[in-house]
Structures are given as C-alpha cells and as structure tokens.
Amino acid sequence: MARSIPARPAGVALPSRAFTLNEEMEMPKMKTKSAAKKRFSFTASGRVKAGVAGKRHGMIKRSTKFIRDASGTMILCDADEKIVKKYMPYNR
Numbered sequence: 001m002a003r004s005i006p007a008r009p010a011g012v013a014l015p016s017r018a019f020t021l022n023e024e025m026e027m028p029k030m031k032t033k034s035a036a037k038k039r040f041s042f043t044a045s046g047r048v049k050a051g052v053a054g055k056r057h058g059m060i061k062r063s064t065k066f067i068r069d070a071s072g073t074m075i076l077c078d079a080d081e082k083i084v085k086k087y088m089p090y091n092r
Contacts, residue, residue: 036087040076046092048076048084 041049052070059067076084085092 030089032090033087036084037091040084040088042088042091043075048081049073050076050084 039050043049050073052072052074054062055067055070
C-alpha cells in the first residue's frame, strides 16, 4: 500500500531559502566604525596614522616647541594600534 504525503496546512509558508547539506553559509560582513575611518589611516606597512592631540584651541599657552612637534600626523603605539585595527577590519 502506497503512503501519500500529507498536504501542507494552509497558512504555513515555505522557508525563503532552503540550504542543502553541502552548501556553506557565509558570515555577514563586519562593519567599520564610522568614527575610526574618519580619524585614522594606514601606512603601506600596516601601521596606523593619527592626528596629534591638543591642537584645537589654547595655542597661546602652549610652547612653540609643542606646536611644532604636534604638527602633521603620528604613528600610534602597538597597544593603540590593536584597538584601531579591530574597528577597521578591512583596512589592514
């Protein structure tokens, strides 16, 4: 005696996408922190460049040497570099 497959009850939707056993699911893309991409950039060797802090206002009370040394950008130390690289996963 042949068995019949019962019909799907009304109102039950099929899954939007059925996966086979051999198909691998991809992980979603990681997001870059918007604040990090505005503040940091990478050198060709993979180090992290950042602007020097303390130059927004109050330059009158700062020494000329401080203002001169704080011009341009600087390379972050290793500990800070690890933190920034977690924020920017695709810019390594």
